[in-house]
Amino acid sequence: xxxxxxxxxxxxxxxxxxxxxxxxxxxxxxxxxxxxxxxxxxxxxxxxxxxxxxxxxxxxxxxxxxxxxxxxxxxxxxxxxxxxxxxxxxxxxxxxxxxxxxxxxxxxxxxx
Amino acid sequence: xxxxxxxxxxxxxxxxxxxxxxxxxxxxxxxxxxxxxxxxxxxxxxxxxxxxxxxxxxxxxxxxxxxxxxxxxxxxxxxxxxxxxxxxxxxxxxxxxxxxxxxxxxxxxxxxxxxxxxxxxxxxxxxxxxxxxxxxxxxxxxxxxxxxxxxxxxxxxxxxxxxxxxxxxxxxxxxxxxxxxxxxxxxxxxxxxxxxxxxxxxxxxxxxxxxxxxxxxxxxxxxxxxxxxxxxxxxxxxxxxxxxxxxxxxxxxxxxxxxxxxxxxxxxxxxxxxxxxxxxxxxxxxxxxxxxxxxxxxxxxxxxxxxxxxxxxxxxxxxxxxxxxxxxxxxxxxxxxxxxxxxxxxxxxxxxxxxxxxxxxxxxxxxxxxxxxxxxxxxxxxxxxxxxxxxxxxxxxxxxxxxxxxxxxxxxxxxxxxxxxxxxxxxxxxxxxxxxxxxxxxxxxxxxxxxxxxxxxxxxxxxx
Numbered sequence: 277x278x279x280x281x282x283x284x285x286x287x288x289x290x291x292x293x294x295x296x297x298x299x300x301x302x303x304x305x306x307x308x309x310x311x312x313x314x315x316x317x318x319x320x321x322x323x324x325x326x327x328x329x330x331x332x333x334x335x336x337x338x339x340x341x342x343x344x345x346x347x348x349x350x351x352x353x354x355x356x357x358x359x360x361x362x363x364x365x366x367x368x369x370x371x372x373x374x375x376x377x378x379x380x381x382x383x384x385x386x387x388x
Numbered sequence: 389x390x391x392x393x394x395x396x397x398x399x400x401x402x403x404x405x406x407x408x409x410x411x412x413x414x415x416x417x418x419x420x421x422x423x424x425x426x427x428x429x430x431x432x433x434x435x436x437x438x439x440x441x442x443x444x445x446x447x448x449x450x451x452x453x454x455x456x457x458x459x460x461x462x463x464x465x466x467x468x469x470x471x472x473x474x475x476x477x478x479x480x481x482x483x484x485x486x487x488x489x490x491x492x493x494x495x496x497x498x499x500x501x502x503x504x505x506x507x508x509x510x511x512x513x514x515x516x517x518x519x520x521x522x523x524x525x526x527x528x529x530x531x532x533x534x535x536x537x538x539x540x541x542x543x544x545x546x547x548x549x550x551x552x553x554x555x556x557x558x559x560x561x562x563x564x565x566x567x568x569x570x571x572x573x574x575x576x577x578x579x580x581x582x583x584x585x586x587x588x589x590x591x592x593x594x595x596x597x598x599x600x601x602x603x604x605x606x607x608x609x610x611x612x613x614x615x616x617x618x619x620x621x622x623x624x625x626x627x628x629x630x631x632x633x634x635x636x637x638x639x640x641x642x643x644x645x646x647x648x649x650x651x652x653x654x655x656x657x658x659x660x661x662x663x664x665x666x667x668x669x670x671x672x673x674x675x676x677x678x679x680x681x682x683x684x685x686x687x688x689x690x691x692x693x694x695x696x697x698x699x700x701x702x703x704x705x706x707x708x709x710x711x712x713x714x715x716x717x718x719x720x721x722x723x724x725x726x727x728x729x730x731x732x733x734x735x736x737x738x739x740x741x742x743x744x745x746x747x748x749x750x751x752x753x754x755x756x757x758x759x760x761x762x763x764x765x766x767x768x769x770x771x772x773x774x775x776x777x778x779x780x781x782x783x784x785x786x787x788x789x790x791x792x793x794x795x796x797x798x799x800x801x802x803x804x805x806x807x808x809x810x811x812x813x814x815x816x817x818x819x820x821x822x823x824x825x826x827x828x829x830x831x832x833x834x835x836x837x838x839x840x841x842x843x844x845x846x847x848x849x850x851x852x
Contacts, residue, residue: 330763373758
């Protein structure tokens with residue numbers, strides 16, 4: 277099946293602290309139909325995020341499909357609060373990269 | 389537009405606030421869009437100056453993460469515009485942390501600026517947010533539980549012992565109290581950024597539903613606009629039924645997508661914003677493009693809490709810290725980098741034992757940025773950089789921990805290595821003193837009977 281990478285479909289893919297104990301991830305689409313298509317494809321769910329980041333389901337603090345923003349958003353617990361010695365990403369700003377390459381199958385009807 | 393101060397009723401149809409900076413001092417505001425915002429003649433000029441993004445070091449060591457010059461520059465722009473228009477200026481979370489010393493610093497800067505520019509006399513209100521550790525301990529010993537947020541267990545005395553400084557997160561209450569006393573300028577301790585903007589709206593009698601949403605959308609300045617570009621001024625206007633937000637920069641717009649998208653930023657759930665005294669519920673918000681650069685939002689709902697709880701932030705110092713850095717190019721050594729690190733750790737252990745210090749290795753080129761979350765950690769690059777951090781109670785010991793932990797990587801003994809003259813490359817043959825190692829200790833909430841209990845307000849004068 278033909279696929280596209282999430283980085284080709286999403287307008288914004290980012291990560292950022294949400295307070296000192298959480299990192300939140302936003303995948304935002306410019307068009308409603310692209311957003312709906314990625315939702316339908318089931319490639320971004322609690323389960324796929326756990327597999328991608330190799331974490332247990334208890335690390336996911338929240339997972340929201342945010343229709344008003346055409347966005348899929350999830351939040352994970354840090355193991356230690358931000359800025360503890362050894363924390364390499366105090367702002368949590370560079371944790372999204374693995375999402376870029378998530379493969380999204382093309383719908384029968386639509387291209388990218 | 390508004391007339392005078394009227395408490396408790398909407399004597400006016402709308403109120404307009406500009407926000408020039410989402411984190412005053414952290415990077416300078418952009419002057420062009422700020423002047424355009426001032427030209428609109430808003431009723432208030434407001435910004436928050438804090439963030440816990442800067443990590444635990446500033447709060448634990450009672451410093452700012454932002455350079456004094458940048459703090460002064462933004463305060464100067466805002467103060468001069470506020471006095472020129474004759475409208476109040478409000479600052480929350482002074483100096484990154486909102487600690488008492490940061491409030492005093494900002495009050496001093498405002499006073500000095502008033503003298504420097506020969507400003508007419510004005511009323512300068514301020515409030516503190518620090519929570520005394522021993523008072524908190526007494527409340528805990530009297531049986532009060534201090535529950536943790538986001539997975540933290542309830543506060544224990546040992547965590548309190550590890551804490552250097554605590555600030556409470558103010559809601560709208562101290563701002564409203566000071567506006568009621570006729571403050572022309574307010575310098576706040578630690579505050580929820582949305583409350584810096586919600587407070588004047590509530591003070592003028594606008595519904596909490598709209599007021600808290602106004603705060604939510606303005607708090608990060610141009611992060612609610614597109615195209616992306618921080619530190620540009622945005623204008624928010626509140627009426628009884630709606631909030632409208634407008635980008636001031638000529639090339640930016642507040643669109644349905646950018647404003648709705650901003651609800652997600654830096655928060656775990658895009659529908660709810662918790663502040664002292666309640667929760668803003670954005671799940672029924674409707675967004676509408678009403679002009680080229682303006683989006684209108686309706687349907688926000690503020691739900692007062694059953695119990696008045698205030699968030700506490702605390703940070704403590706773990707020890708002094710040194711950093712070292714090495715590089716590796718030999719593919720065999722790269723494949724065995726954990727053994728190289730293990731060798732160096734052993735040497736530190738031989739000198740200092742198993743505890744009483746921390747030693748951290750960050751392996752760039754393998755999993756330096758993401759650590760345990762890195763899916764590609766078994767595919768390291770052709771060269772690695774390793775950052776070594778040594779933490780110990782004294783600077784001397786931290787230096788030695790770090791130096792052994794760095795230099796001994798050079799002597800690591802790998803069985804089949806071809807290069808037998810040194811296992812790593814040094815760009816610097818030394819270790820460098822870094823900021824003290826600190827950590828967040830409190831992310832908890834405290835029940836308060838009086839919303840002003842933790843936030844004593846003061847009024848003074850400046851200028852003329």
